[in-house]
Amino acid sequence: MGKRQKKLSHGLAYLVYRLAETALTIPPMWFCYRTGQLIGLICYCALKRYRNLAEHNISIAFANTKSTHEIKQLVREHFITVGANFVCSAKLTTVSPKKINNYIEYEGLELLQENAEKGVPIIYLACHMGAWEILAQINSPVANVRQSTLYQALSNPYIDAHVLRKRQRTGIKAFDRKDGFNAPMAHLRGGGSLGILVDQNAGYRGVWCPLFGKLASTSNLAPLLAARSGATMFPYFIITLGPSKWKVIVSEPLEVSPDEGIAMTTAKMNLEVEKMITRSPKDWFWLHNRWKTPKTRFLIEKYRRGFCLPPNITIDELQPFNILIIAPRSEDHCKISVQTVRLIAGGRPDAKITVLGNHPEIWGNITEIEKFIERPDHAKAPHADDGSFSDRTFDVAILFDNSKSAVREAKRQGVPHIVGYGNNENDQFIDHKIIQENSPDESAYYNKIAESIGSIMP
Known part of the structure; x- marks a missing residue:
């Protein structure tokens, strides 16, 4: 799309946005809430993919x-609540900050006041909960403390500028992430406050910390800024009380200890996020793939920031990252690939390896393998497991056998992410394709797969 067409497209989208915003000034808040609930219910019925994602995420937590029945009920309630809060958030941008207070209650503001009296800057640990846009539309919860927030600019510059104007009417200063963090740091050191959303997947840049017992890539930005500025971090979130009524909550502070590393503080921060979500599970945005598997390097031993567990969680208590390895068919190839399986097993502290294949006399002696399943088209051997997949859901499948039957087996198990060498038969089914350079008779053939997903080569 050329610059002129793009500008026209942005302009038309902005016009539609403003018309919708103007239309929302007419109905009362309760009507917007009920309308949003109906929209949420329609989305729940129509959007099976997102319904399944929400159910998967809630099951993790x-x-x-x-x-199972309660989880399904919570998914339905979540869609309805998200719909209501989405429409009301748009409506609230048309309401003056003073009138917004008619719709909200507060809890824990005395914690912020005590902190402000000490002259200590504040970092708000915010989540995508409830009508979270309210947090950017209300006046500072602490008198004489200048508000600010980090934000990511919208792709439409006209809508982005309009949204910023709406947020800045309460005096809140918005810092664009792409401009760096010198300005937010100066704002904090001047005694101000800074809001940071801390519940998003941080991809390859994050620290892998447990969230509800399952490792999730987590941004360490809030603990890092707190350590460098001396700010106190307060969990700061909003929950839905009922039609057109919300509560803004401030919880006990998470302080940065000079004796602990940033990674440990990040891990403790995730525990605070858990508490916020548990306070009102229907309000958290379960439609975000928080525990998303990285597309390529899902083994995390190469990550610069690595992983960190808080003091109350051990490796054995983590929810497993289940890896299905579909083994080569020949006995010789199985023997060659054993060392690669060991490399993969050591690539994550939560890795649990299941091997589907033949030759149980080889795989049964590998301690890094939690379970061996005999291929259905071969007779079971005494060392083989009962062949059941029913006790686990796999996060990834790795194809040492790149035949069409192997990739179909992975698909039958509902594995969301499949890794292997592509060919004319299986290309359309593989999510992470690797270019073949070696023969299956060589260990390098299997080691290249391990290296491509993040293993450290010996």
Whole structure:
């Protein structure tokens, strides 16, 4: 799209946005809330993919405390709540900051006041919860403390400028992430406050820390800025109380200890996020793939920031990252690939390896393998498992056998991410394709797969 066409497209989108915003000035808030609930219910019924994603994420967080029926109920309630909060968030931008207070209650503001009296800057640890846009539309919860927030600019410059104007009407200063962090740091050192959303997947740049017991890539930006500025971090979130009524909550502060590393503080921060979500599970944005598997390097031993566990969690308590390896068919190739399986098993502290293949006399002696499953088209041997996949869901499948039948087996198990050498038969099914340079008779053939997903080569 050329510059002129792009500018026209942005202009038309901005016009539609403003018309919709103007239309929202007419109905009362309760009507917007109910309309949003209806939209959320329609989305719940129509968007199966996102319904399944929400159910998957909620199961990660609450499988040990909620039944399958309760999880499905929570998914439905979540869609309805998100719809209501989405429409009301748009409506609230048309309401004056003073009138917004008619719709919200506060909890824990005395914690902020005590901190402000000490002259200590504040970092708000915010989440995508409830009508989170309210947090950018209200006046500073602490008198004489200048508000600011980090934001990522929208792709449409006209809508972006309009949204910024709406947020800045309460005196909040918005810092664009792409401009760096010198300005936010100066703002904090001057005694101001800074809001940071801390519940998003940080990709390859994050620290891998448990969130509800499952490792998730987490940004260390908030703890880093707090350590360098001397700021106190406060969990700061909003929950839905009912139709057109919300509560803004401030929890006990998370302080940075000079004796602990930034990674440990980041891990503790995730525990605070858990508490926020548990306070009102329907309000957190479960449609975000928080525990997303990186497309290529999902083994994390090469990551610069690595992983970190808080003091109350051990490696054995982590939810497993289940890896299905579909083994080569020949006995010789199986023997050659054993060392690669060991490399993969050591690539994550939470890795659990299942091998699907033949020759149980080879795989049964490998301690790094948690489970061996005999290929269905061969007779079972005494050392083989019962062949059942029913007790686990796999995060990834790795094809040492790149035949069409192997990739179909991975698909039958519902594996969301498949890695292997591509060919004319399986290209369309493989998510992470590797270019073949060696023969299956060589260990380099299998080691290249391990290296491409993040293993450190010996």
